[in-house]
Amino acid sequence: MAGCKYYGITEHANKPVSIDLDHCLEKLYRGELLSEPVIDQLCFKLKELLVKESNIVHVQSPVTLVGDIHGQFYDLLEIFKIGGYPPDTNYLFLGDYVDRGFHSVETISLLIVLKLKYPQRVNLIRGNHESRQITTNYGFYTECLTKYGNQSQIWSIFTDIFDYLILAAIIDNNLFCVHGGLSPNVQTIDSILVIDRFKEIPHDGPMADLVWSDPDLELLNFRISSRGAGYQFGINVVNKFLQVNKFESIYRAHQLCQEGYQVFWKGKVNTVWSAPNYCYRCGNKASILEIFNSYREPDSFRFNVFDASPESQKEFLKVVNMGEMDESAQDDFLALPENKIAKKAPYVEYFM
Amino acid sequence: MAVPRLDLKNSLLDWSPPAKKINGSADVQSFLHSVAIDRIKTALMLICQKVSLKSVPEGVLDTSLVESPNEPISSTLLDLPPPTTEFDQKTLSPNVQRVLDFLAELSLLMDQVPPLPGPRRYGNMACRNWHDLLEKKVDGWLDLHLRPLFASQVDGQFAGFVSEARYYILGAFGSRDRLDYGTGHELSFLAFFASLLMCQLLDQDSLEGVEILVIFGKYYDLVKRLILTYTLEPAGSHGVWGLDDHFHLIYIIGASQLVDSETVGTERKSARAVNFRMGLTPSTVLNPAVTKQQAHRNLFYNAIGFIRRVKKGNFSEHSPLLYEICTSKPWEKIALGMIKMFQGEVLSKFPVVQHFYFGHVLFPWKDAVSLRDLPESSPDAEPEKTAPAKTDYRSEAELAMHSLYQRREEELAMLAEKRPSAVPKATRAPWK
Structure with a gap:
């Protein structure tokens, strides 16, 4: 098996399946969906890869x-346009790939394939929306059933892979990256390393806090968050964490910023937000943070700010257009069987 | 179709401050055959029946709330029904007028609480002050505007009425803590409206459909102003994968305006409905010009206008369900479907109904058939929250090492071995 790790033949449903990652990438970059067995295989491969990664990855x-990103697939493509495509640019994604947007399936599928194809150059941190409970309530579950049909197991396949995503990353031993923020249960990074992360995000405890917490400029210490999970944390908490762990600063996502990013406490904590015009209504900018080195000089990093992709304004109903795709990909295992895409929108059965 | 009239002359009415009863999915099942839901659904059916083939009168709805500021509209308009006569406040019954006066107080209260300056993530904190002031003043306003509606011989029941009804009106404008607004809050207003019917503050026989539209129209204008002023977050929104970020009931009422309640759900065609609509097909919803023209007389178009105002991007993409049904279904299917979906996705969903309150008189936690008390659950009985008893006495470090290495070895072994059966049979959320 070792020789064909990311390009190989494995068992699925008693049928050998070969997966060509380049082929998958081509399709995904065109905005097409992969079939369920292919996603299943990809996720199996990704589990093998992620299970060996520590809770915190060094970058x-x-x-x-x-x-x-929240399913804003065309804005993700815009990010690659302005920031460079993998593997020419190394990427560290800070979580919240799914829910709310129209293209969560396309988004998470593309990120999964990119991680498999370039495991050293793409890293995916877990966000609070990479969870069974949250995706049931905020759209990803409905999107999976809408795009793959009521009988599909695709939601289980995706949410199972979420359990394997890493919790944090450290850049150059100096910059700490996480989806949400700090936790009263996390003084040192060792306390993150000992978390058993291969599970649904719990209601409370360090793992929940890492994906749920927010900085608050008015605070010194911790306060219970009005989000219903995690904490708000203040400057004393940040100073202590940075000092104890010998880090320069913290980078996180999780909160909408009108300007696409927000700098707290002179850069000790920074928010990166990459979903422009969030939910089609917030009118906000988005950014990616390009880190060139960690010398703490003004030109060692740059928030690259961008607006909503013009593509996402265009008429786009891939699920409706799926018929075209099948023609071009006949007898292709990767093609979605037509009978699985009967529905165009969720809940239409109420109106029959 | 009649909402039960409570016997206010009965001095034994056991008014009591309502409490939340829905703590888990088993409670949702109880709720679905409770007296409370029965009364809510009956009130809803009464509304649908009364508003059938009626327009919101001119001058009631504030069209500035549903107009996109910079949108040029230049397409030619359809032939539309002639404008209904100018709205004359005097045509409203005094009781309806008093309910409107009460709602007007809430709207005026917003002028006293401007949003705080400065960028905020979502909700503006000033909204909490609005909620606090409302909580403080609501009893006084109910007393001022609604007490005179109580017949003098039952005036003694008014305090009891307020003790229960205030929960429903307070719950109708979003969450003070989360700074959001959603279908649960809309449901709370429906319950408040049903309370007015049950206590005969509004007489359900003489109440006109137009009057119902005026009351709900004013309520929705108020809520839209709240959402825009304090940038309230959609409560529990499914994003593009739901019906609307905030509303559901408004679509039921709006679609009911366009169908004949006597023929809807039957095979029969209604000439009255066809004449009333004058060519207004559901797909005209997608035409911004028609939306603009209809938004002040029909609540469905009004809701669409609000979506167009707050959302940028392609309609089919940010609102795929509305797009789909409006391009492929007749109004009759839409009106019925909205009610069915309300039952399935609002009344049956734990995240929505968990905040509903149950008292003893208005919305009792009793079985609709047997009238016996429904089973009570404890709010603390959430299974997830109970920590498992500690049975492992290894040191933290040992546990950590196990977690880091042993556990992942096991995972790998399991992956290699159990692969074909690892995926469960159906993609259903296990807690549903």
Whole structure:
């Protein structure tokens, strides 16, 4: 098996399946969906890869940080346009790939394939929306059933892979990256390393706090968050964490910023937000953070700010157009069987 | 179709401050056959029946709330029904007028609490002050505007009425803590409206459909102003994968305006409905010009206008369900479907109904058939929250090492072995 790790033949449903990552990438970059058995295989491969990764992954600069995407697939493509395509640019994604947007399936599928194809150059941190409970309430579950049909197991396949995503990353031993923020249960990074992360995000405790917490400029210490999970944390908490762990600063996502990013306490904490015009209504900018080195000089990093992709304004109903795709990909295992895409929108059965 | 009239002359009415009863999915099942839901649904059916083939009168709805500021509209308009006569406040019954006066107080209160300056993530904190002031003043306003509606011989019941009804009106404008607004809050207003019917503050026989539209129209204008002024977050929104970020009931009422309640759900065609609509097909919803023209007389178009105002991007993409049904279904299917979906996605969903309150008189936690008390659950009985008893006495470090290495070895072994059966049979959320 070792020789065909990311390009190989494995068992699925008693049928050998070969997966060509380049082929998958081509399709995904065109905005097409992969079939369920292919996603299943990809996720199996990815589990093998992620299970060996520590809770915290060490990354070297240069690297580009991407915040919340929330299914805004065309804005993700815009990010690659302005920030460079993998593997030419190293990416560290800070979580919240799914929910709310129209293209969560396309987004998470593309990120999964990119991680498999370039495991050293793409890293995916877990966000609070990479969870069974949250995706049931905020759209990803409905999107999966809408795009793959009521009988599909695709939501289980995706949410199972979420359990394997890493919790944090450290750039050049100096910059700490996480989706949400700090936790009263996390004084040192060792206390993150000992978390058993291969599970649904719990209601409370360090793992929940890492993906749920927010900085608050008015605070010194911790306060219970009005989000219903995690904490708000203040400057004393940040200073202590940075000092104890010998870090320069913290980079995180998780909160909408009108300007696409927000700098707290002179850069000790920074928010990167990568979903422009969030939910089609917030009118906000987005950014990616390009880190060139960690010398703490003004030109060692740059928030690359961008607006909503013109593509996302265009008429786009891939699920409706799926018929075209099948023609071009006949007898292709990767093609979605037509009978699985009967529905165009969720809940239409109420109106029959 | 009649909402039960409570016997206010009965001095034994056991008014009591309502409490939340829905703590888990088993409670949702109880709720679905409770007296409370029965009364809510009956009130809803009454509304649908009364508003059938009626327009919101001119001058009631504030069209500035549903107009996109910079949108040029130049397409030619359809032939539309002639404008209904100018709205004359005097045509409203005094009781309806008093309910409107009460709602007007809430709207005026917003002028006293401007949003705080400065960028905020979502909700503006000033909204909490609005909620606090409302909580403080609501009893006084109910007393001022609604007490005179109580017949003198039952005036003694008014305090009891307020003790229960205030929960529903206070819950109708979003969450003070989360700074959001959603279908649960809309449901709370429906319950408040049903309370007015049950206590005969509004007489359900003489109440006109137009009057109902005026009351709900004013309520929705108020809520839209709240959402825009304090940038309230959609409560529990499914994003593009739901019906609307905030509303559901408004679509039921709006679609009911366009269908004949006597023929809807039957095979029969209604000439009255066809004449009333004058060519207004559901797909005209997608035409911004028609939306603009209809938004002040029909609540469905009004809701669409609000979506167009707050959302940028392609309609089919940010609102795929509305797009789909409006391009492929007749108004009759839409009106019925909205009610069915309300039952399935609002009344049956724990995240929505968990905040509903149950008292003893207005919305009792009783079985609709047997009238016996429904089973009570404890709010603390959430299974997830109970920590498992500690049975492992290894040191933290040992546990950590196990977690880091042993556990992942096991995971790997399991992955290699159990692969074909690892995926569960159906993609259903296990807690549903």
